[in-house]
Amino acid sequence: MLEINNLHARVEEKEILKGLNLSIKPGEVHAIMGPNGSGKSTLSNVIAGREGYEVTEGSVLFDGKNLLDLEPEIRACEGIFLGFQYPVEIPGVSNMTLLKAAINARRKHQGETEIAPNDFLAWVRDRAKLVKIDPKMLSRGVNEGFSGGEKKRNEILQMLVLQPRLMILDETDSGLDIDALKIVADGINALRGPTRATVLVTHYQRLLDYVQPDYVHVLARGRIVKSGGPELAKELEEKGYGWLEAA
Amino acid sequence: MSAQPNELATYSAQFERYANALTAAERAPRSVQFSRFLASGFPDKHQEDWRYSDLSRLAEQNYEPDVTTAEVSPIALLPDADALVYINSHLQDAPSTSRWHSDTCELPPPTTGVDALNAAFASGGLRLRLDRGTRLDKPLQVLFVSRADLQASMSHQRHLIELGDQAEATVLLDFSGDGSERLATHFFDVRLGRGARLRLYRIQNEKAGGTLMTRIDAKLSRDAKFEAVTIDLGGGFIRHDLDIALAESGAETTVAGLYAQAKHSHIDNHVRVVHAAAHCTSRMNYRGLVDEKTKAVFNGKVVVQPGAQKTDSEQRIANLLLSRKAEVNAKPDLEIYADDVKCAHGATVGQLDEVALAYLRSRGIAKDTARAMLLRAFALEILDRIEWPALRARIESALHLPSELTVDFEA
Numbered sequence: 001m002l003e004i005n006n007l008h009a010r011v012e013e014k015e016i017l018k019g020l021n022l023s024i025k026p027g028e029v030h031a032i033m034g035p036n037g038s039g040k041s042t043l044s045n046v047i048a049g050r051e052g053y054e055v056t057e058g059s060v061l062f063d064g065k066n067l068l069d070l071e072p073e074i075r076a077c078e079g080i081f082l083g084f085q086y087p088v089e090i091p092g093v094s095n096m097t098l099l100k101a102a103i104n105a106r107r108k109h110q111g112e113t114e115i116a117p118n119d120f121l122a123w124v125r126d127r128a129k130l131v132k133i134d135p136k137m138l139s140r141g142v143n144e145g146f147s148g149g150e151k152k153r154n155e156i157l158q159m160l161v162l163q164p165r166l167m168i169l170d171e172t173d174s175g176l177d178i179d180a181l182k183i184v185a186d187g188i189n190a191l192r193g194p195t196r197a198t199v200l201v202t203h204y205q206r207l208l209d210y211v212q213p214d215y216v217h218v219l220a221r222g223r224i225v226k227s228g229g230p231e232l233a234k235e236l237e238e239k240g241y242g243w244l245e246a247a
Numbered sequence: 248m249s250a251q252p253n254e255l256a257t258y259s260a261q262f263e264r265y266a267n268a269l270t271a272a273e274r275a276p277r278s279v280q281f282s283r284f285l286a287s288g289f290p291d292k293h294q295e296d297w298r299y300s301d302l303s304r305l306a307e308q309n310y311e312p313d314v315t316t317a318e319v320s321p322i323a324l325l326p327d328a329d330a331l332v333y334i335n336s337h338l339q340d341a342p343s344t345s346r347w348h349s350d351t352c353e354l355p356p357p358t359t360g361v362d363a364l365n366a367a368f369a370s371g372g373l374r375l376r377l378d379r380g381t382r383l384d385k386p387l388q389v390l391f392v393s394r395a396d397l398q399a400s401m402s403h404q405r406h407l408i409e410l411g412d413q414a415e416a417t418v419l420l421d422f423s424g425d426g427s428e429r430l431a432t433h434f435f436d437v438r439l440g441r442g443a444r445l446r447l448y449r450i451q452n453e454k455a456g457g458t459l460m461t462r463i464d465a466k467l468s469r470d471a472k473f474e475a476v477t478i479d480l481g482g483g484f485i486r487h488d489l490d491i492a493l494a495e496s497g498a499e500t501t502v503a504g505l506y507a508q509a510k511h512s513h514i515d516n517h518v519r520v521v522h523a524a525a526h527c528t529s530r531m532n533y534r535g536l537v538d539e540k541t542k543a544v545f546n547g548k549v550v551v552q553p554g555a556q557k558t559d560s561e562q563r564i565a566n567l568l569l570s571r572k573a574e575v576n577a578k579p580d581l582e583i584y585a586d587d588v589k590c591a592h593g594a595t596v597g598q599l600d601e602v603a604l605a606y607l608r609s610r611g612i613a614k615d616t617a618r619a620m621l622l623r624a625f626a627l628e629i630l631d632r633i634e635w636p637a638l639r640a641r642i643e644s645a646l647h648l649p650s651e652l653t654v655d656f657e658a
């Protein structure tokens with residue numbers, strides 16, 4: 001589904017990703033861990049197509065298509081979703097407006113007609129219930145006045161509404177209380193299935209107790225320096241990254 | 248700034264022709280105004296209030312006073328409203344509302360500049376007078392349509408809105424035009440009695456080309472309330488003066504405005520609120536979307552006169568530059584001569600939030616759509632002030648027009 005080969009990327013003349021390889025197949029869950037500043041968010045953003053990153057070498061293929069040629073909105077319509085580490089507040093654009101525009105953009109991309117208003121409301125309402133977001137909050141501006149945890153749950157709501165095929169969640173578990181962590185995990189698991197894949201960027205073993213990964217990778221100094229199964233996360237939790245950096 | 252000999256010659260010739268058709272009694276006050284106009288000429292950039300809106304180019308023009316009446320074509324009349332329609336200052340048949348029209352007008356004491364030019368040539372127009380305690384049961388839409396005449400033409404009108412104590416009205420001043428080379432000036436004298444309430448919308452959607460200048464002078468008595476919403480959606484050279492005098496205690500005004508400019512337009516808003524009595528409240532909130540090849544000027548001023556204690560006033564101005572070549576001069580200004588007052592003011596000039604834009608795009612929303620969503624969000628605070636659904640819908644749809652707002656965003 002996603003094939004990343006020898007990826008080099010820079011931000012403001014500074015090389016952050018230095019030859020990264022990663023291969024993800026449908027149905028898989030990959031966790032990416034690694035020290036602060038190692039390039040995890042950079043990788044997520046490059047996949048999602050955010051402006052400001054320059055890819056200098058390597059390739060990223062999604063279903064065999066060159067992802068790097070596509071505008072970020074087209075990538076989203078093709079089924080890529082990035083849950084942001086720091087979701088932005090957009091006063092004046094309501095959550096409902098965003099969701100509706102996003103759904104319809106995707107439908108248009110797939111040659112479908114716009115969603116019927118009633119179907120839309122029902123679709124969103126059911127999913128808001130799953131992530132315990134009061135539908136009333138959805139008439140507010142995007143993330144406007146939401147607490148840190150509410151913002152993260154709202155990212156999961158958007159994901160549930162849009163039903164992406166590749167979910168990249170950049171520290172969606174950071175700053176969550178126990179209950180919220182459970183809600184986020186349930187949201188991710190609800191979408192888990194043979195046709196979808198998930199990338200969890202995280203610093204903590206905690207989330208992985210709820211969402212069992214198939215693979216755990218360590219990203220350091222712009223590369224994947226170690227890969228393993230779920231047990232690698234536990235090892236990291238005990239030992240930190242020092243032993244890998246030294247290696 | 249006084250005019251050189253021979254400058255303004257075309258105006259003198261036009262005035263002579265116009266004045267010859269008047270009776271001697273009519274002519275005298277007009278001549279006083281016209282000579283004041285000749286003495287001062289058009290304001291230029293040396294005058295502080297006109298610094299960014301130099302009018303000296305108008306001196307060279309030869310505008311003929313309107314004589315013809317253009318054809319009425321289907322016009323944007325709003326449902327659930329009464330209407331008065333002027334085309335190039337000529338009233339169109341309006342049987343039910345013609346009682347709100349007057350062919351004649353009151354002239355002000357001799358004045359200068361554009362005001363004097365207006366007073367010299369002015370014909371009448373809207374004359375809405377409501378007795379004590381009465382209320383217009385429907386909003387009144389006053390349309391000012393400018394249309395190309397055979398040659399460059401000018402029109403000058405003076406209007407009156409006078410609400411008796413406790414009277415209430417909603418009035419829409421609706422300026423639209425085809426962008427032909429015209430000069431139009433409008434003066435509105437607004438007087439609100441005790442406890443009267445006026446909701447005034449001033450909408451301008453001219454095509455680039457013509458010159459439009461409006462002045463609204465409002466005077467509020469005790470506990471009167473004046474709510475104004477002004478929207479500029481296009482225009483060639485536009486200048487609006489809005490002067491509000493809170494003359495007696497308890498008077499209250501809120502002024503909200505949006506300018507979202509068409510290409511090549513020059514829009515200058517001067518809003519002045521004078522707190523002349525104690526216990527008055529004023530709120531000013533203006534927002535601008537300023538595109539390439541346009542110039543926006545906003546000058547907001549609050550004056551708190553001696554004795555106007557317990558004044559409560561707030562001014563906020565925010566501008567969004569949609570291109571690096573956009574030009575905006577926004578200035579909030581405060582003069583306070585009383586000590587027990589609460590006054591706040593602030594002005595910002597910013598750019599479209601790129602992070603928000605990236606967020607929307609990451610959810611699949613096309614760049615142009617995402618930009619339009621953010622622009623609408625920026626304008627929302629002002630749009631929310633339009634408590635007339637049909638009018639709001641009309642303005643929102645005008646703002647959504649890709650040609651108005653998304654065309655040049657790539658810059």
Ligand SMILES: Nc1ncnc2c1ncn2[C@@H]1O[C@H](COP(=O)(O)OP(=O)(O)OP(=O)(O)O)[C@@H](O)[C@H]1O
Nearest residue numbers: 011012016034035036037038039040041042043052
């Ligand atoms: N816009 C930017 N301008 C300059 N440097 C940047 C920018 N974005 C990221 N960087 C730098 O790139 C490096 C990698 O950042 P990135 O956010 O990808 O790290 P991360 O692995 O996600 O870290 P964390 O665990 O703290 O979230 C950091 O050194 C960061 O300072």
Ligand SMILES: [Mg+2]
Nearest residue numbers: 040041042085
């Ligand atoms: Mg990060």
